[in-house]
Amino acid sequence: MSQSRAGLRTVAIVPAAGLGERMGQDKALLDLGGKSAIARIVATCCAAGIGKVLIVRRNDAAPLPELSGDGVEVTLVKASGKGEMADSLRMAFLELPRDAEAVMVFPVDHALVEADTLLALRATLLRDDCDIALPLYRQQPGHPVAMTRAVFAEIDRGGVTMRDVVRRDAERVRAVTTSNPWVRCDLDRPEDLRSARAALTGQPWSTVAQMFRHRSHRSYRPDPIPDPQIERLVDAARHASTSSFIQAYAVVAVRDAELKNDCARLCGGQRHIVEAPVFLAICADLSKLAEACTQHGTELQSQSFELFLQATVDAALLGQNLALAAEAEGFGVCMIGAARNHPLELAQKLGLPAHCYVVFGMTVGVPADDPVPRGRMPLSGVLHWNRYDASDVADVLRKADDGMRAWARRTNAEQGGYNGRPVGEDKGWAERMAKAWGEGSSYAAAREVLIDELRQLGFGIE
Ligand SMILES: Cc1cc2nc3c(=O)[nH]c(=O)nc-3n(C[C@H](O)[C@H](O)[C@H](O)COP(=O)(O)O)c2cc1C
Known part of the structure; x- marks a missing residue:
């Protein structure tokens, strides 16, 4: 880790020399939401402040659309061999500008990765203890992979693949967590293309679906x-x-x-x-x-x-x-x-x-834990139409009790308890709330000083 990490000049390398045989089309030219995959990648690099993109193409590949502009310089590198990733990277290494300090290997399959992932990877690579930064989706590593020039040079030796370079020394690799599944998904088959196009409409990973998946996490990786x-x-x-x-x-x-x-x-x-x-x-x-x-x-x-x-x-x-x-x-x-x-x-x-x-x-x-979702009380206890309807409050509480007991049973069975202790499976929600917030509430007692301390902090609540 010799060089200064004050700000690495990063060049994106886009291996796009494969034949796309399983896809049956040239992947670089696939239409993704009205833009070719390659144009999307160049625009993403531009949004992440990467000023130079090397695209590796076969000699006989179809011409690419006009890609330069918006402050990005695009250079085509002619690939030899069968369009293997390792060959493409070696060709790109020969063309790497002298002042490039880092590279972002951005295969065309990952065209739906967004600029925030690139920015996070680059920020991670600035750390002294990081020579290779890669995205992690659901704990699985993906692409693009950012690395220092010195690490990328290891690829220049015959027979060394990017995987070899990444696996050589775990100490120099740092992961960046992302919610973008496209760091893991290849555009290999026509069904991958269909999923990619569907993803662009925002359906499968909608905000609402994410809200339903919420759980509080109480254990973390470092x-x-x-x-x-x-x-x-x-x-x-x-x-x-x-x-x-x-x-x-x-x-x-x-x-x-x-x-x-x-x-x-x-x-x-x-x-x-x-x-x-x-x-x-x-x-x-x-x-x-x-x-x-x-x-x-x-x-x-x-x-x-x-x-x-x-x-x-x-x-x-x-x-x-x-x-x-x-x-x-x-x-x-x-x-x-x-x-x-x-x-x-x-x-x-x-x-x-x-x-x-x-x-x-x-x-x-x-997260390092996988808590059982707590669910919530029936919606009828929360959502009312036109006027508040309290007629079924007893039923709401009964169902909330059942939900709480079911959660306790699952938590004990699957996690051996909650925060390391078994959860009582008999008590329902109502009994727990009554104990927590009824007479003799320890919660209320613990916060008795709150209003006084808030006043001292400058909230002179009358
Ligand atoms: C304002 C607020 C304060 C909370 N304080 C704590 C806390 O101090 N410690 C804790 O472990 N959980 C805390 N929680 C998490 C709740 O216990 C949790 O949201 C609730 O049990 C529902 O579980 P879920 O978030 O997994 O759905 C807090 C939640 C809120 C909204």
Whole structure:
């Protein structure tokens, strides 16, 4: 790992010299949503800021459409041999510009991979402990593969394939989790093409389907999440609606291990906070409003319960958006309401300004567990038409009880319990809620100091 990683000049190499025999067509020219596969790849490289693309083609291949432009320089490399990947890569190596420091091997089969995956791979390759970055979909490695020039040069030796290079030393390989299944899927057969075209309509992996798949994850692999990916997720999340455009939220992303341990301690010692590569503190933040008031010669009405509520709702909307965004990229999350156990001390640890508190935390990472989905109470207890209908509340609770018991049985049978302990299979939802939130509630008792500490943090709720 000799070179400086300040910013690697990356060249994309697109092996597109195969005969496409099983597909029966030249894969580079396949129409994917009105654009050829090769044009899609060049546009994706452009969106990811890759300025040079080497496309490896057979001598007798059909001409490609006009591809240069938009700041991308495209060069055709003539392939010899049978269009094998290894041969194509060796030909590309000979044509690699002298100043190229890294390559992104982007086979034409993976034309539906998007720019965010490329950006995450490149950001990962910037790390000193990474020479090869590859995407991981459902724990399986895929394409494109990014690598330093020095690693790519290993391919130049006869008989060495890209797989050999990747497998040579696991220490130099880092994975980037993605939710895009096309990092794993080849465009080999006509049915692959049909799936690819269907995927472009957004049907099989819709947001709604993803929402139904939600589960809280409480165990994580150590794989880090690249900073640009966190930035992008938070940026997307904050596009949630915001009351009167007040944008009364902030996110503190805690990576520092010691600080994360402190956060875990203040949140009831939850192990998943220590284990997750990042702990996000989702804050209601009126400090920017306070500053705006000062700038304009007035004073923030921080005693307003309405304003407290607006900031808290804003933070919750951002938080849920963030959870969805992280899940969409293949991560698992768990929200941490225990961040309100010691709001004052947590605010001090995180250096929060006045008028700012952590509404809840969130662990994010590549899941290492596979929890049994909890399901939810019957929809009739939640969705009402025109007027609230409470007539079947007893039935709703009975079904919620049954659901809870079924979840407990499955969790005990499949996971040996919940958080390492067997779950009582007799208690239903209603009994658990009554114990948690009825008289003598330990939850309520634990948060008795909350309102007082929130006042000290600048939310003078009246
Ligand atoms: C605001 C909020 C705070 C939460 N706090 C915690 C927490 O401190 N620790 C934890 O393990 N789970 C926490 N959870 C996760 C819930 O326990 C979980 O969402 C619920 O049991 C439903 O399970 P599911 O998310 O797997 O469907 C929290 C969830 C929310 C929405």
